[in-house]
Structure formats: C-alpha cells, structure tokens
Amino acid sequence: MIDGVVFQKLEKYCDDRGTFMEIVREDQHLLRRFGQMSVSMSYPGVIKAFHYHREQDDLWYFVSGNAQVVLHDLRESSSTYRETDVYYMGEENPSVLLIPKGVAHGYRLLGIRPAxxxxxxxxxxxxxxxxxxxxxxxxxxxxxxxxTRFR
Structure with a gap:
C-alpha cells in the first residue's frame, strides 16, 4: 500500500427501514483539516485520470456504481515513490479512500450504470x-x- 494512503472498509447497518453507513467521522482523524465536500456523477466506461494536488488531501466514497481507482505515488520522499495501487470501490465494495497530497489519482467506471x-x-x-x-x-x-482482463 502506498505510504500515507488509508483504505477503510465501511460497516453497513441494515434493518426493515433500509440501511445506514458512517462514511467518515471527525474522531477518525483521517483529514488534517476539512475544506470542502463535493459530489460528481460519471457515465459508464469513463476514465477520469490522472491528477494530483500539492496541498490538499482527498477522501473518496462512491455512493452508487462501481469504479476501479488507481493511485500512483509521485512523492520523492515517500518510501512508496513511483508505486501504483488499484482499489475497487462502490456499491459492491463500500469503502473510503484517503489520498494524500502528491499521490496521482484517477478512476474508471465499471458496469453499465453511472456512478x-x-x-x-x-x-x-x-x-x-x-x-x-x-x-x-x-x-x-x-x-x-x-x-479489463478476463482470466
């Protein structure tokens, strides 16, 4: 795993009314500070990659759909410099991904529905x-x- 990246499986609570998940809590201390919360929709097959930040960390959660998320460490001082990681996130794998500044990131939508x-x-x-x-x-x-390669 790339140094500084946090991948956290989420716990989903279900009852006869529906479901509930906590995505991120202040007491988890995942973000050094909070700046903005945003939402984006992408169509099936779209690749949004790559970009990185010099100052900000990102915390990602896919509400609907599924995605292949790719990270590449550009931080020369990191023990995982130039390493690449892949994560599968979305409805089938509810999770949160912390992406530190200096780590390039992008994703490809999987399946036939928007995400x-x-x-x-x-x-x-x-x-x-x-x-x-x-x-x-x-x-x-x-x-x-x-x-996508099939085995």
Whole structure:
C-alpha cells in the first residue's frame, strides 16, 4: 500500500427501514483539516485520470456504481515513490479512500450504470490558483493498463 494512503472498509447497518453507513467521522482523524465536500456523477466506461494536488488531501466514497481507482505515488520522499495501487470501490465494495497530497489519482467506471462519488478535501477549491496538476490517463511514466482482463 502506498505510504500515507488509508483504505477503510465501511460497516453497513441494515434493518426493515433500509440501511445506514458512517462514511467518515471527525474522531477518525483521517483529514488534517476539512475544506470542502463535493459530489460528481460519471457515465459508464469513463476514465477520469490522472491528477494530483500539492496541498490538499482527498477522501473518496462512491455512493452508487462501481469504479476501479488507481493511485500512483509521485512523492520523492515517500518510501512508496513511483508505486501504483488499484482499489475497487462502490456499491459492491463500500469503502473510503484517503489520498494524500502528491499521490496521482484517477478512476474508471465499471458496469453499465453511472456512478456517483462524494469526496471531501482538506482545502476549498480556488479558481484563481487551483491546487490541481494534471497528467494524461495513459501517462507513460505511470504505465497503467486500464483494460479489463478476463482470466
């Protein structure tokens, strides 16, 4: 696992009224500070990758749909520098993913339905000075193969 990344399985409580899950709690101390909570919907097959932040950490949770999430460590001082991790998140695997600053991240939607992601960040978005650096989805330095392989 990339140094500083936290992947946490969520506990779902069910009864005859429906379900309940705590996604993140202040007493878990996952975020150094809270800046913004956002939601995004993506269509099936879409790849949103790669970008990273110099200042902010992200905390991701997929509300609906399923995604293949790819992280690549760009932090030269990290013990996991240039390592790549893959996580499967969404309805079939409810989980939360903490992505530290300096770790490139992106995702590919799986299945035939749109997916909704809710994400929290440690800083608010600044249109004049966005803390967002972009890399191509097929960046040769990362070298990730986004295709699905069947065994």
């Amino acid at each position: 909704v992601i809710v994400y929290l960040t440690t800083h608010t978005y600044n249109r004049e000075r966005p803390d967002e650096e972009r890399l191509p989805w097929n960046d040769p330095d990362i070298g990730f193969d986004w295709s």
